[in-house]
Amino acid sequence: xxxxxxxxxxxxxxxxxxxxxxxxxxxxxxxxxxxxxxxxxxxxxxxxxxxxxxxxxxxxxxxxxxxxxxxxxxxxxxxxxxxxxxxxxxxxxxxxxxxxxxxxxxxxxxxxxxxxxxxxxxxxxxxxxxxxxxxxxxxxxxxxxxxxxxxxxxxxxxxxxxxxxxxxxxxxxxxxxxxxxxxxxxxxxxxxxxxxxxxxxxxxxxxxxxxxxxxxxxxxxxxxxxxxxxxxxxxxxxxxxxxxxxxxxxxxxxxxxxxxxxxxxxxxxxxxxxxxxxxxxxxxxxxxxxxxxxxxxxxxxxxxxxxxxxxxxxxxxxxxxxxxxxxxxxxxxxxxxxxxxxxxxxxxxxxxxxxxxxxxxxxxxxxxxxxxxxxxxxxxxxxxxxxxxxxxxxxxxxxxxxxxxxxxxxxxxxxxxxxxxxxxxxxxxxxxxxxxxxxxxxxxxxxxxxxxxxxxxxxxxxxxxxxxxxxxxxxxxxxxxxxxxxxxxxxxxxxxxxxxxxxxxxxxxxxxxxxxxxxxxxxxxxxxxxxxxxxxxxxxxxxxxxxxxxxxxxxxxxxxxxxxxxxxxxxxxxxxxxxxxxxxxxxxxxxxxxxxxxxxxxxxxxxxxxxxxxxxxxxxxxxxxxxxxxxxxxxxxxxxxxxxxxxxxxxxxxxxxxxxxxxxxxxxxxxxxxxxxxxxxxxxxxxxxxxxxxxxxxxxxxxxxxxxxxxxxxxxxxxxxxxxxxxxxxxxxx
Numbered sequence: 001x002x003x004x005x006x007x008x009x010x011x012x013x014x015x016x017x018x019x020x021x022x023x024x025x026x027x028x029x030x031x032x033x034x035x036x037x038x039x040x041x042x043x044x045x046x047x048x049x050x051x052x053x054x055x056x057x058x059x060x061x062x063x064x065x066x067x068x069x070x071x072x073x074x075x076x077x078x079x080x081x082x083x084x085x086x087x088x089x090x091x092x093x094x095x096x097x098x099x100x101x102x103x104x105x106x107x108x109x110x111x112x113x114x115x116x117x118x119x120x121x122x123x124x125x126x127x128x129x130x131x132x133x134x135x136x137x138x139x140x141x142x143x144x145x146x147x148x149x150x151x152x153x154x155x156x157x158x159x160x161x162x163x164x165x166x167x168x169x170x171x172x173x174x175x176x177x178x179x180x181x182x183x184x185x186x187x188x189x190x191x192x193x194x195x196x197x198x199x200x201x202x203x204x205x206x207x208x209x210x211x212x213x214x215x216x217x218x219x220x221x222x223x224x225x226x227x228x229x230x231x232x233x234x235x236x237x238x239x240x241x242x243x244x245x246x247x248x249x250x251x252x253x254x255x256x257x258x259x260x261x262x263x264x265x266x267x268x269x270x271x272x273x274x275x276x277x278x279x280x281x282x283x284x285x286x287x288x289x290x291x292x293x294x295x296x297x298x299x300x301x302x303x304x305x306x307x308x309x310x311x312x313x314x315x316x317x318x319x320x321x322x323x324x325x326x327x328x329x330x331x332x333x334x335x336x337x338x339x340x341x342x343x344x345x346x347x348x349x350x351x352x353x354x355x356x357x358x359x360x361x362x363x364x365x366x367x368x369x370x371x372x373x374x375x376x377x378x379x380x381x382x383x384x385x386x387x388x389x390x391x392x393x394x395x396x397x398x399x400x401x402x403x404x405x406x407x408x409x410x411x412x413x414x415x416x417x418x419x420x421x422x423x424x425x426x427x428x429x430x431x432x433x434x435x436x437x438x439x440x441x442x443x444x445x446x447x448x449x450x451x452x453x454x455x456x457x458x459x460x461x462x463x464x465x466x467x468x469x470x471x472x473x474x475x476x477x478x479x480x481x482x483x484x485x486x487x488x489x490x491x492x493x494x495x496x497x498x499x500x501x502x503x504x505x506x507x508x509x510x511x512x513x514x515x516x517x518x519x520x521x522x523x524x525x526x527x528x529x530x531x532x533x534x535x536x537x538x539x540x541x542x543x544x545x546x547x548x549x550x551x552x553x554x555x556x557x558x559x560x561x562x563x564x565x566x567x568x569x570x571x572x573x574x575x576x577x578x579x580x581x582x583x584x585x586x587x588x589x590x591x592x593x594x595x596x597x598x599x600x601x602x603x604x605x606x607x608x609x610x611x612x613x614x615x616x617x618x619x620x621x622x623x624x625x626x627x628x629x630x631x632x633x634x635x636x637x638x639x640x641x642x643x644x645x646x647x648x649x650x651x652x653x654x655x656x657x658x659x660x661x662x663x664x665x666x667x668x669x670x671x672x673x674x675x676x677x678x679x680x681x682x683x684x685x686x687x688x689x690x691x692x693x694x695x696x697x698x699x700x701x702x703x704x705x706x707x708x709x710x711x712x713x714x715x716x717x718x719x720x721x722x723x724x725x726x727x728x729x730x731x732x733x734x
Contacts, residue, residue, distance in 0.1 A: 080302065082361060082362070082365060083117065083302055084300070085359055085361065085362055086117055086121070086156070086362045086365060086366070087113045087114050087117050087300070088113075088349050088351055089152075089156065089358055089359065089362050090109065090113040090116060090117060090149065090152045090153065090156070091109065091110045091113045091349070092346070092349075092351055092353070092355075092357075093148065093151075093152040093155065093167060093356060093358075094106050094109030094110060094113075094148035094149060094151075094152055095109075095110070095337060095342055095345065096167075096342075096355035096356050097148050097151070097152075097167050097168070097170035097177070097356075098148060098170070098336045098337070099336050099337065099338075099339070099342055099355070100168060100170065100355070101170045101171040101172065101336075102336050103171050103179070103336065104145075104148060104170065104171060104179065104336065105145040105146050105147075105148075106148070106336065106337055107146070107265075107267070108143055108145065108146025108149060108232075108234065108263060109146050109148045109149035109152065111263065111265060111298075111299070112146065112149055112232060112261070112263055112298075113149065113152075114298060114299060114300060114301075114302060114305055115232070115261055115298060115305055116149050116150075116152075116153050116232075117153075118302065118305045118306060118309065119139065119153075119230055119309075120139075120153045120156070120157055121157075121365075121366065121369075122306070123137075123230075123309055124136075124137040124139065124228075124230065125137045125227065125373075125376050126157070126369075126373055126376075127373030127374060127376060127377045128154075128157050128158035128159045128160075128188075128369055128370055128373050129158070129160070129370060129373065129374060130373075130377060131159060131161070131187040131188045132187070133373075133376075133377045133380070134380075134402045134495065135224075135225065135226065135227050135377075135380045136227060137227050137228045137229070137230065138190045138203075138206045138227065138228070138229045138230070138494075139190065139229075139230045139231070140190055140191055140193065140199045140200070140202055140203040140206070140229065140230070140231040140232075141181055141193055141199060141231075141232050142193055142196070142197070142198070142199025142200040142202075142203065142231050142232060142233035142234075142237045142260075143193075143196070143199070143232055143233055143234040143236065143237060143263060144180040144181050144192075144193030144194040144195075144196075144198075144199060145180065145194065146232075146234075147177075147178075147179070147180055147181045148170065148177075149232075150181055150188075150189065151166070151167060151170070151177045151186075152167070154186070154188045154189075155167060155358075156358065156362070156363075156366040157366060157369045158366065158367065158369050158370045158373075159187065159188045160187075161176055161186050161187040161188050162176065162177060162186065162188070164356055167356055168356060179194075180192070180193060180194030181193050181194070182521075182522075183493060183522055183523075184521075184522065184523050190202075190206065190493060191203075191206075191489070191490060191493050191522060192518060192521055192522040195514055195518065196234075196236040196237045196239070196240045196243075197233075197236075197237045197240030197241070197242040197243040197246075197486075198242065198486050198489075198514065198515070198518055199231060199233065199237065200231050200233045200237055200243050200246060200247065200260060201242050201243065201245075201246040201482075201483055201486030201487055201489075201490065201515075202486055202487075202489055202490035202493065203229050203230075203231040203258060203260065203490060204246040204247070204249060204250045204255065204258065204483075204486075204487050204490060205486070205487040205488060205489060205490020205491040205492075205493075205494070205500075206229045206490045206491070206493070206494050207229040207250070207255040207257055207258035208253065208255060208465070208470075208475075208487065208490070208491060209490070209491045209494035209495065209498060210225065210227055210228075210229065210257055210494070211253070211255055211256070211257065211470045212445070212465065212470050212471065212473075213225045213398070213401065213495075214226070214470075215469075215470040215471035216394075216397075216471045217391075217394050217397075217398050219387075219390075219391060222383070222386070222387050222390070222391075224383060224384060224387050224398070227257070228257045228258075228259060229257060229258050229259070230259050230260075230261070231258070231259070231260040231261065232260070232261045232263055233260055233261070233262055233263065234262070234263045234264070234265070235263075235264060235265070235266070235267070235268055235273050235277060236268055238262070238264075238277070238281060239268075239276070239277055241482065242482045242483050242486060242514075242515075244284075245480040245482055245483030245484075246480075246483040246486065246487055247285065247288050247290065248288050248478075248480070248483075249477065249478070249480065249483060249487065250288075250289075250290075251285075251288040251289025251290050252289065252467070253465070253466065253467050253470075254289075254467030254468075259309070262281070264281070282294075397442040398442075400442045400443065400497050401442050401443040401495050401496075401497035401498060402495055402496070402497060403496060403497060404495070404496025404497045404581060405497070406441065406497075406578070406579075407440055407441070407442075410437075410440045410441060410578070411575050411578075413436045413437060413439060413440040414433055414436055414437070414571040414574060414575060414602075415429075415432045415433060415436055415567065415571060416567075416568070416571070417429075417566065417567035417568050417571070417596045418596060419595075419596050419597065419598045420596070421567060421596045422596075423593040423594060423595045423596070424567065424593055424594070425589070425590050425591055425592055425593050425594065426564055426565075426566070426567075426569075426570050426589040426590045426594060426629070427454075427455060427456045427531040427532075427589040427590060427591060428456055429566070429567040429570040429571075429589075430456060430457075430529060430531075430570055430574075430587065430589050431456035431457065431458070432567075433570055433571055433574045434446075434457060434459060434501070434529075434574075435459055435460055435461065437499075437574060437578065438459045438461065438462065438473065439461065441499055441578070442497065443495065443497040443498040443499050444473070444499045444501075445459075445462075445465070445473035445474075445475060445491075445498075445499075445500060445501075446459075446473075446474075446475055446488065446500050446501030446502055446503070446527070446529075447465075447474050447475030447476055447477055447484075447501075447502060447503070448476075448477065448502065448503040448504060448529075449477050449478065449479055449480060449481045449484050449502070449503070449504040449508070450476075450477070450478050450479045451503065451504055451505065451531075452474075452476075452503070454505070454531065454532070455503035455504065455505075455529060455531045456531070457501070457503040457529055458474060459473055459474050462474055464476055475487075475500075475502075477502065481504050481508050481509075481511035481512040481515075482511050482512045482514065482515055484502045484504070484512065484515075485502060485512040485514075485515025485516055485519065485526070485528070486512075486514075486515040486518065488500040488501070488502045488515075488519075488524075488526045489515060489518055489519045489522060489524045489526060491526075492519070492524040492525055492526050492581075493522060493524050496581060499525065499527065499578060499581075500526055500527070501526065501527035501528070501529050502526065502527075502528060502529065503528075503529035503530065503531065504530065504531075505530070505531060505532040505537075505544060506530035506531065506532055506533045506534075506546045506549055506588050506589075507532070507543070507544050507545065507546045507549065509528070509530060509546075509549060509553070509586075510549075513552075516528060516553070516556070516559065516584065516586070517556060519559075519584040520556055520557060520558040520559045520583070520584055521558070523558070523582035523583070524582075524584060525577070525580060525581035525582055525583060525584055525585075526584045526585075527574075527577045527578075527584070527585050527587065528584060528585065528586040528587065529587050529589065530586055530587060530588050530589065531589045531590075531591060532544060532546075532589075532590075532591045533546060533563065533588035533589055533590055533591075533629060533630075534546060534588075534590070534629070534630065534684035534685060535684050535703065535707040535708075535712065535715045535716065535719065535721070536590055536591055536592045536630050536684060536712045536716070537591045537592075537712065538591070538592075538710065538711050538712040538715065539709055539710065539711065540709070541707065541708060541709030542706040542707040542708060542709070545706070545707035546588075546685065547685055547686055547703055547704075547705070547706060547707065548685070548686045548688070549588075549685070550563065550588065550628075550683070550685045550686065551685065551686045551688040551689050553586055554657050554658070554689055555689075558582075558583050558584075559583065559584055559585070559586060559658070560576060560577065560580065560583055560584070560585040560586065560656055560658050560659065561586050561588070561656060561657065561658065562576065562577070562585055562586065562587050562588070562605070562655055562656045563587075563588040563628040563629040563655060563656075563683075564587065564589070564605070564629065564655055565594065565597060565600060565627070565628065565629055565630070565632035565633065565653060565655070566594055566595065566596045566597050566600055566632075567596055568596065568597075568600040568601060568602060568605075569600050569602075569604075569605050569653065569655055570587070570589070571602055572600075572601070572602035572603070572604070572605025572606065572655070573585070573587050573605055573655065573656075574587075575602060575605070575606070576605060576606055576656070576659065588629060590629060590630050592630065592712055594629075594630055594633060595633060597612060597632065597633060597636060598612070598613065599611075599612030599613045599651075600612055600653060604653065604655075605655050605656070605659075606659065607659060607660060607663055607667065608654070608655060608656040608657060608658065608659025608660030608661070608662070608663065609626075609652055609653065609654045609655070609656075609657075609659075609660035609663075609668075609671055609672075610652065610653060610671060611650055611651070611652055611671060612632070612636070612651050612652070612653050613636065613639060613649075613650070613651045614648075614649070614650040614651070615643055615648050615649060616648035616649070616650060617648075619670065619673045619676075620648075620673065620675070620676060621648045621649055621650040621676060622642075622647045622648045622649065622678060622734070623642070623647065623648075623649055623650070623676075623678040623679070623680065623730045623733060623734075624649075624650045624651075624652060624672065624676055624678065624679045624680070625638060625639055625649060625650070625651050625652070625679075625680050625681075625682070625726060625730065626651075626652045626653075626654050626679065626680070626681040626682070626693060626694070627651070627652075627653065627654070627681065627682045627683065628653070628654050628655060628683050629655075629683070629684075630684065631682045631683050631684055631721065632651075632653050634682055634721070634722065634723050634726060635651050635680075635682055635726060636651050637723045638723045638726035638727050638730070639651045641723070641727055642727060642730060647730075649730075652671055652672070654681070654693070657689070657693075672693065677695055677697040677698065677733075678697070678698065678730065678733040678734065679693065679694040679695055679697075679698035679699075679733075680694065680698060680699050680700075680701065680726055680729045680730050680733070681693060681694050681698070681699075681700045681701065681702075682701040682702070682721065682725070682726050683700075683701075683702050684702070684703060684716070684719075684721050685702055685703060686702055686703065686704055687700040687701070687702035687703075687704055688704075690702070697733065698733065699729040699732070699733065701720065701721065701725050701726060701729060702721075703719050703721065705719075707719070
């Protein structure tokens with residue numbers, strides 16, 4: 001499909017069964033929903049685009065998988081028998097693993113096994129022996145509680161990461177089959193899912209990345225980037241607000257290679273979804289710009305599923321399909337079936353095998369994926385070699401994104417500052433860094449939640465990523481902080497060389513905390529650019545003034561919480577953020593102007609805490625003053641006055657606690673000598689956590705209440721964030 005065609009597709013899975021609502025007519029609630037993203041509101045255009053896309057999608061695989069392509073049209077009775085056995089293998093691997101662990105969610109794997117089989121066995125392109133092959137299709141299980149579906153599929157497909165022993169270790173300590181999919185534990189898992197809605201948001205990010213790269217690097221004579229993103233989401237994902245945010249953006253952007261299966265089985269943990277979720281999902285997604293089509297039988301209608309995938313239709317399932325007493329019930333959603341029900345299910349589905357058994361004919365059928373995957377990757381590598389000869393510069397940029405290898409000397413592009421440089425808000429200094437980095441880092445892109453002019457995040461040399469201009473690098477997220485963060489996580493996890501950033505006011509991280517936590521857990525090196533970082537924003541008042549936010553993110557594992565004080569530290573913060581691709585960074589930036597301070601350094605930022613001025617000798621100052629961000633200037637001014645009184649004063653910038661704590665003990669002792677107990681910290685935020693640095697004999701100056709609406713200077717004075725407060729605290733320690 002030409003990159004100018006913008007079409008997103010999603011397939012909604014729902015089976016209407018008489019056992020579920022025996023006397024209820026088909027209504028807006030029980031009509032099946034489907035999700036299929038499109039750039040056009042015209043259903044006719046969307047239908048014709050599907051036909052074009054599908055035919056071109058299948059053709060490249062014909063040489064490797066001709067029988068699979070043919071089977072997308074129809075199945076013989078022999079094929080159906082083998083597929084039935086394969087699907088039941090998936091079901092019972094899930095049942096057996098959950099039963100052995102006495103923990104887990106068997107319902108979704110049992111219901112979604114047919115679509116999983118068709119996807120992994122007939123549709124998706126991947127190499128089991130190289131899970132990170134670049135041009136592979138991506139699969140996201142947004143309904144991550146059903147992870148045994150994915151583990152069973154990875155096992156059958158030949159991934160080394162999921163052996164029989166791994167299946168038997170489901171949900172156990174140090175297992176490669178944890179209770180929800182984790183990309184950092186199990187090769188073959190693209191993103192970490194579990195919190196509902198996060199997966200479909202990540203999938204939008206993955207699809208955005210593909211569309212962006214295809215627009216930048218594909219040539220009329222050589223389509224080097226051509227892969228799809230598939231996702232399965234359920235009713236819980238649909239209820240979470242983040243899915244609405246990201247699916248709205250997916251429709252707006254026209255992400256043509258996103259195919260989402262909506263497993264709409266009417267069941268959530270509390271019971272039938274009728275108790276809380278009765279909206280017309282079909283109409284909602286049509287309004288979002290998705291193409292919505294229903295295929296009724298997702299339980300064993302294999303030809304219908306194939307047709308649905310070919311035409312981007314929606315599929316229906318019965319949760320726990322095959323379980324005679326628990327199918328279509330909430331009890332099968334999140335607990336083991338129990339030995340009695342497992343035996344009944346075996347009898348009902350005619351499954352005579354022992355737990356974890358894969359029949360030989362099923363094993364043989366799936367074994368071809370190893371050689372086919374190797375061939376697919378080999379063909380692509382040969383194609384890329386030709387591309388590299390014809391388009392050397394583009395190939396070099398693309399390789400940087402694929403491998404994550406940063407261009408030599410990239411950090412030299414960061415701006416430099418001296419104490420004579422004019423005062424400026426660190427949000428403005430951040431924009432200088434962003435624009436400098438975008439010129440040298442091929443995978444650098446991002447945007448703001450409708451605050452680009454306030455966050456100062458616009459890349460001036462690029463236009464806006466839109467459905468018709470996907471090669472551009474400014475992402476316009478609108479007022480969708482949660483979705484923005486999760487989409488950026490997906491972009492970061494698409495390829496190691498992607499370095500996405502996203503921005504809003506620091507206080508509005510409350511809307512996207514789940515996304516930031518998932519970035520940290522998933523080892524997604526997103527840069528979160530957070531401006532208006534304190535009471536320094538002034539008149540907007542306490543609704544917009546962060547207080548507890550610094551402390552809360554310092555408590556979150558695998559996050560760098562950076563609060564730079566001037567231009568040099570801002571540049572240093574960006575250097576840290578770019579270099580650490582498996583740790584997300586949060587930059588807290590000021591609205592108000594700050595001076596360029598003597599003594600700050602890029603190298604110091606990398607250590608988290610460092611000395612910017614000191615008139616003592618022998619590592620024995622009379623007092624140590626510590627500050628971050630806008631309050632480092634206050635600490636420096638207090639030090640000047642104290643020195644006039646004959647005191648020796650050390651001033652320490654604590655731009656990142658996490659980086660400082662990671663330093664050798666000898667370095668930390670050189671900055672905070674144990675025998676110097678007179679210590680004062682100042683920060684326009686909660687004092688929580690400062691005790692470990694100031695000690696029991698020191699003092700922490702901060703704000704342990706909400707802010708106020710007034711000019712910034714007045715708030716600082718009224719709340720005691722002043723030079724005078726630091727001096728008074730220091731004198732009280734002598």
